Amino acid sequence: FEGDPQRYRGPGEVDRLRATRDCLTKFRESVTAAKLLEGGDLDAIDAEVMDAIEAAVQAARAAPRPTADDVLADVYIAY
Known part of the structure; x- marks a missing residue:
């Protein structure tokens, strides 16, 4: 949960876990070790993924701002 300040964790614990247990890093290591893919x-x-993300960000920034009706569409509560 991104809103969790994680005060119960020791100093540096999150950084250590990210450095040693990151799923993408582990995937990269395992597939290269198994010679399934090269670095x-x-x-x-x-x-390619970064290009797709950048294109999506640029498209969102270039899109017109939503109207109040657009923002309230499909909200299932009436105030």
């Missing part, structure tokens, strides 16, 4: 292949996939 360059994964780098190309990463670049």
Whole structure:
């Protein structure tokens, strides 16, 4: 949960877990160790994903702002 301040965790614990248990890092390590993919292949996939994200961000920024009617459409409560 992103709103959780995680005060119950020790200093540096989250950084350590991200460095050692990140699922994407573990995937990269396992598929390259098994020789299923090469690092360059994964780098190309990463670049393609980043391009798709950037295109989506640019499209969202270029889109017209929603009207009040658009914002309230399909909200299942009336005030």
